[in-house]
Amino acid sequence: MEDKFYSRLNQYRSLWVLVFFDLPTETRKERKIATKFRKNLLDDGFAMFQFSIYMRFCASRENADVHTKRIRNMLPEKGKIGIMQITDKQFGMMEIFYGKKVVEKESPAQQLELF
Secondary structure (H helix, E strand, O other): OHHHHHHHHHHHHOEEEEEEEEOOOOOHHHHHHHHHHHHHHHHOOOEEEEOOEEEEEEOOHHHHHHHHHHHHHOOOOOOEEEEEEEEHHHHHOOOOEEOOEEOOOOOOOOOOOOO
């Protein structure tokens, strides 16, 4: 019984950080800046969900806040960027489709955190 309680609690404590962005890519310089922003997200442990949506699993709100702060520190001059934190439970309720075919949900990869 306790295991179910802690599992459910963790679904509400652990978070997903989602980054949505629309960056200008008209010039070579703008494309380079957009590419650098994407690379920085990947280097910080984010995974591409769609071309302009990246996501990262965080075990706690404190951990999510650290990554949100990092994103704020690397924002490009131009473009529109949104950062959203949702619980693992909310993320698990998302329905994902390829065309009309439902995609089976993958459980997040375990991440090792060193302090």
